Amino acid sequence: MNDLSRDPAFLRGMTRRRIGRRDALRLAGMSAAGLALAACGVQGKGVAKPTTSAQAQSAVEKYWTGKVRNGHVDFANWPYYMDPKHPELKQFTAETGITVNYREVIHEMPSWFAKIQPQLAAGQSIGYDIMVVTNGIQFGQLVKLGYLVPLDHAKLPNFTANAGARYKAEDFDPGNVYSIPWTSGMTGIAYNPKYVDTPPTSVLDLWNPKYKGKVGMMADSQEIANFGMFALGIDPGNSGQADWEKAAAKLTEQRDAGIVRKYYDQSYVDPLSRGDIWLTMAWSGDVFQKNVSDGTDLKFVIPQEGATIWTDNMMIPKSAENPVDAITLMDFFYRTDVAAHLTEYINYVTPVPGAQSVIQADVAEATGDRKKLLDAVAGSSLVFPSEDDYAKLHTYVGFTDTARQKQFENLFQAITTS
Amino acid sequence: MNRGLLRGRGLQIYTWLVIAWLALPIAVMILFGFNDTHGRYNTSWQGFTLKWYGKLFEIGDLTQALVNSIVIAVLTMVVAGVLGSLIGLALGRYRFRGAGTTNLVMFAAISCAEIVMGASLLSLFVTLAVPLGFWTIVISHVMFSISFVAVTVRARVMTLDRSLEEAARDLGAGTWATFRLVTLPMIFPGVLAGSMLAFALSIDDFVITNFNSGSTLTFPLWIWGATRVGLPPQVNVMGTLIFAAGVLLAVANALLARRRA
Amino acid sequence: MSSRLRAALTPYALIFPGGLWLAIFFVVPTVVMLSLSLQSGDVVSGYAFTFNWHSYVDGITTYHDQIVRSVIYGLAATLIQIVVGFPVAYWIAFRGGRRKSVYLFLLLLPFLVSFVLRTISWQFFLSDNGLLLGPLKSLGLLPQDFHILATSVAVVCGLAYNYLPFMVLPMYVALERIDPRLLEAAQDLYAGRTQTFLRVVLPLSLPGVFAGVLMTFVPATSDYVNASVLGGTSNTMIGNVIQNQFLVNQDYPVASALSFTLMALLLAGIYAYARVLGTEDVLEVAAR
Numbered sequence: 020m021n022d023l024s025r026d027p028a029f030l031r032g033m034t035r036r037r038i039g040r041r042d043a044l045r046l047a048g049m050s051a052a053g054l055a056l057a058a059c060g061v062q063g064k065g066v067a068k069p070t071t072s073a074q075a076q077s078a079v080e081k082y083w084t085g086k087v088r089n090g091h092v093d094f095a096n097w098p099y100y101m102d103p104k105h106p107e108l109k110q111f112t113a114e115t116g117i118t119v120n121y122r123e124v125i126h127e128m129p130s131w132f133a134k135i136q137p138q139l140a141a142g143q144s145i146g147y148d149i150m151v152v153t154n155g156i157q158f159g160q161l162v163k164l165g166y167l168v169p170l171d172h173a174k175l176p177n178f179t180a181n182a183g184a185r186y187k188a189e190d191f192d193p194g195n196v197y198s199i200p201w202t203s204g205m206t207g208i209a210y211n212p213k214y215v216d217t218p219p220t221s222v223l224d225l226w227n228p229k230y231k232g233k234v235g236m237m238a239d240s241q242e243i244a245n246f247g248m249f250a251l252g253i254d255p256g257n258s259g260q261a262d263w264e265k266a267a268a269k270l271t272e273q274r275d276a277g278i279v280r281k282y283y284d285q286s287y288v289d290p291l292s293r294g295d296i297w298l299t300m301a302w303s304g305d306v307f308q309k310n311v312s313d314g315t316d317l318k319f320v321i322p323q324e325g326a327t328i329w330t331d332n333m334m335i336p337k338s339a340e341n342p343v344d345a346i347t348l349m350d351f352f353y354r355t356d357v358a359a360h361l362t363e364y365i366n367y368v369t370p371v372p373g374a375q376s377v378i379q380a381d382v383a384e385a386t387g388d389r390k391k392l393l394d395a396v397a398g399s400s401l402v403f404p405s406e407d408d409y410a411k412l413h414t415y416v417g418f419t420d421t422a423r424q425k426q427f428e429n430l431f432q433a434i435t436t437s
Numbered sequence: 438m439n440r441g442l443l444r445g446r447g448l449q450i451y452t453w454l455v456i457a458w459l460a461l462p463i464a465v466m467i468l469f470g471f472n473d474t475h476g477r478y479n480t481s482w483q484g485f486t487l488k489w490y491g492k493l494f495e496i497g498d499l500t501q502a503l504v505n506s507i508v509i510a511v512l513t514m515v516v517a518g519v520l521g522s523l524i525g526l527a528l529g530r531y532r533f534r535g536a537g538t539t540n541l542v543m544f545a546a547i548s549c550a551e552i553v554m555g556a557s558l559l560s561l562f563v564t565l566a567v568p569l570g571f572w573t574i575v576i577s578h579v580m581f582s583i584s585f586v587a588v589t590v591r592a593r594v595m596t597l598d599r600s601l602e603e604a605a606r607d608l609g610a611g612t613w614a615t616f617r618l619v620t621l622p623m624i625f626p627g628v629l630a631g632s633m634l635a636f637a638l639s640i641d642d643f644v645i646t647n648f649n650s651g652s653t654l655t656f657p658l659w660i661w662g663a664t665r666v667g668l669p670p671q672v673n674v675m676g677t678l679i680f681a682a683g684v685l686l687a688v689a690n691a692l693l694a695r696r697r698a
Numbered sequence: 699m700s701s702r703l704r705a706a707l708t709p710y711a712l713i714f715p716g717g718l719w720l721a722i723f724f725v726v727p728t729v730v731m732l733s734l735s736l737q738s739g740d741v742v743s744g745y746a747f748t749f750n751w752h753s754y755v756d757g758i759t760t761y762h763d764q765i766v767r768s769v770i771y772g773l774a775a776t777l778i779q780i781v782v783g784f785p786v787a788y789w790i791a792f793r794g795g796r797r798k799s800v801y802l803f804l805l806l807l808p809f810l811v812s813f814v815l816r817t818i819s820w821q822f823f824l825s826d827n828g829l830l831l832g833p834l835k836s837l838g839l840l841p842q843d844f845h846i847l848a849t850s851v852a853v854v855c856g857l858a859y860n861y862l863p864f865m866v867l868p869m870y871v872a873l874e875r876i877d878p879r880l881l882e883a884a885q886d887l888y889a890g891r892t893q894t895f896l897r898v899v900l901p902l903s904l905p906g907v908f909a910g911v912l913m914t915f916v917p918a919t920s921d922y923v924n925a926s927v928l929g930g931t932s933n934t935m936i937g938n939v940i941q942n943q944f945l946v947n948q949d950y951p952v953a954s955a956l957s958f959t960l961m962a963l964l965l966a967g968i969y970a971y972a973r974v975l976g977t978e979d980v981l982e983v984a985a986r
Binding site: 448449451452458459462480519520523524526527528536539545552553554557559560561577580584641644648656657660661664668672679684687691 | 706708709710712713715716717719720721723724725726727728730731734782783785786788789790793799801803804805807808809810811812813814815816818819820822823829859862863912913916917919920921922923927937940941944945950953954957958960961964968
Binding site: 095098103121122123124126127131134135137138140141143145146147286288289292293309312313314 | 480
């Protein structure tokens with residue numbers, strides 16, 4: 020914009036004649052052209068979910084019949100969900116001849132959905148054959164709108180053989196009709212021991228006035244609602260409107276007391292290590308990655324009341340151009356060796372329990388820093404949670420209809436966008 | 438120290454302080470492009486290194502986003518440059534019915550809040566089920582740049598002496614020849630300034646792009662997304678290089694102008 | 699075609715392509731948005747036109763705090779820019795000498811760095827124990843719990859910072875155009891320095907201030923980047939809400955209604971401002 024300096028013509032132009040009323044009227048006339056468009060609404064396309072397994076099977080056959088391999092696949096994922104050198108994808112291409120265009124373009128679930136929704140509604144390709152979507156409101160919407168391809172499990176032998184039982188029976192997609200997990204993670208409390216002397220053990224530590232102005236909370240309605248309910252001893256899985264209102268009141272009280280510094284998306288990591296916040300709601304893998312990469316000493320705890328478990332899932336949008344290549348790649352990630360290598364980098368909960376022994380074998384071979392890192396991954400309860408850990412974990416609130424979901428969002432967004 | 442000196446000196450020091458304030462975040466950005474951080478986060482000073490300049494294009498998506506930004510900015514510069522200049526020429530040179538309306542639209546497009554523009558364009562695309570992506574970004578950038586180009590060119594046209602064109606015509610030049618040989622060279626500085634303004638507006642736009650990008654990423658959008666997990670040093674390096682290119686261009690431009698003068 | 703007819707049609711031919719572009723992608727979308735703001739429904743079942751005024755009522759009652767806050771922040775940022783920027787514009791215009799363009803270039807340097815990146819840089823620089831506050835705190839000059847981020851001050855300063863050059867430049871252009879002989883004449887007529895400034899320089903600089911306010915108040919009021927990067931729990935601006943409604947909730951009717959409200963508010967503001975200052979004549983003069 021440096022041109023402004025030497026050519027003040029633009030500024031001179033800016034200070035010219037104002038607009039008269041007649042011109043304004045003419046403008047209104049011009050825009051009448053737009054009125055033709057004004058009357059039409061935005062189309063939605065709710066579809067019925069297949070209810071019986073026979074229906075589901077026929078939907079699978081109907082979709083997959085005649086689909087062939089094209090030798091290429093486009094994959095949309097979240098940042099830092101794969102080693103930047105993509106060794107797994109190189110291996111995949113070497114073995115199958117299918118090239119992969121891998122992009123970490125998904126940064127936030129709602130806005131990703133908002134961006135692809137018009138394309139999916141128009142039946143156009145979104146440019147990706149696989150996308151990774153968190154179980155949550157948007158996942159439900161994608162299913163309801165019929166935007167997802169029913170997966171052909173005959174094409175998923177590795178998944179069938181290696182996926183943990185828990186990941187084959189998730190509430191949000193029973194029977195993995197539309198999705199298989201990429202990775203799971205937990206939402207708990209992270210803290211910086213430089214500023215917090217007594218390690219937090221309870222969700223209520225986030226309400227402790229001692230940490231006034233130094234507590235980070237998440238902006239996402241589903242995340243924050245769960246913590247509000249944990250604080251009150253409510254199980255989000257069996258919660259209703261009355262519980263939500265109580266949770267919202269509890270969260271409002273926390274905000275109005277000045278305890279909350281800010282409502283974050285994932286951007287709490289830097290402020291936590293800088294000391295802008297001392298403790299915060301956090302995702303399990305972030306703290307691990309931050310410590311490994313920056314040598315910080317941040318800690319992550321699962322509070323006694325419980326924590327949230329979520330799953331990011333791979334799925335194929337209905338308009339995908341290369342579904343066969345996509346499902347081949349999805350299954351490839353369920354080979355134990357591949358899953359192990361992925362986990363060594365991303366440090367979240369892997370849906371392939373068999374990966375643990377592979378990582379342990381890698382520990383034996385590695386040396387120096389690498390050995391220390393892998394050892395930490397193999398032994399981490401955040402990567403391989405025990406049954407006791409799982410018992411404390413809760414999923415997000417689910418919704419049966421959009422009206423209830425709307426009430427829910429309004430209630431909690433009123434807190435985060437004040 | 439007498440009062441006059443204080444006024445002069447005081448104001449000069451003040452001006453430099455304001456300039457320093459403006460430059461501060463840039464200095465921070467440049468500095469942390471040389472930070473010898475080991476991992477993925479770049480927040481505390483670990484020592485000097487040049488390694489990030491070597492690993493500039495290691496993050497494929499970031500590189501792609503930068504390439505997208507540059508291609509979009511060039512397209513915007515060309516399309517908005519031509520369309521805007523034509524409007525500017527018409528407004529500066531001719532009196533005609535509808536000039537007022539056109540001026541109004543120019544003014545409205547410049548002073549309209551970006552978020553409103555971005556949002557309303559999104560509502561159009563959503564209503565017509567237009568797939569969002571590279572081309573919707575180009576459309577939106579051309580849309581908000583046209584008026585800036587037009588206003589810049591109009592101002593330039595209004596300062597020109599019409600008699601030169603009349604002379605050309607008297608000497609037997611046709612309409613097209615007059616335009617190509619006389620008018621265009623005279624308004625060219627305005628066209629150039631307007632086009633460069635369009636380029637600068639396009640490459641830095643975040644708000645409107647965010648609304649209309651679909652799953653396509655530009656440089657500012659990538660940065661915005663990456664702040665969730667921390668910016669890699671490559672962002673600082675790219676920022677530094679864009680900054681340096683801008684400074685070089687501006688200095689070269691100034692030197693050229695001086696030589697011509 | 700007769701040459702006269704051709705001459706009469708030339709301006710329309712020149713305007714046509716760009717005008718068409720703006721009509722389709724600027725004017726029409728505004729109308730579409732107006733229509734969308736009167737629709738009801740949701741993203742799964744679709745939206746239908748129902749003359750549903752409730753989006754306006756709901757939007758304004760729910761978010762009037764954010765609307766008022768945005769206007770206050772926008773005004774505060776604009777005022778800071780005038781106060782901070784005027785002396786700079788003044789000094790460069792009257793004392794800049796041969797290096798005027800160098801100073802102007804320095805003022806514009808920030809624009810060579812992405813807006814988003816600049817704002818994030820500030821977040822980094824102003825952090826609680828960061829480059830600025832860290833040393834001051836360890837020297838004991840500031841209490842340990844002092845912070846700038848997550849306050850209104852941070853957001854307003856961020857806004858003022860990001861748009862300052864847009865304020866300085868038009869003021870500079872206006873000041874630079876003042877004929878030095880006018881100042882001499884004022885002094886010949888025994889006006890003191892203060893009087894010359896108040897009676898001659900200030901009035902003649904008003905068109906620049908006007909253009910500056912126009913170019914900074916609108917973007918500052920509708921901004922959402924500064925509030926999300928530098929703000930805290932109670933610094934949400936209307937831009938954040940619109941962004942959230944459009945891109946997160948996909949509640950297009952409420953989002954459109956809020957956008958329209960914001961647009962109407964800004965237009966009314968600009969119009970009233972132009973009226974009060976009576977800038978129409980002044981602007982005519984400035985344009986010459």
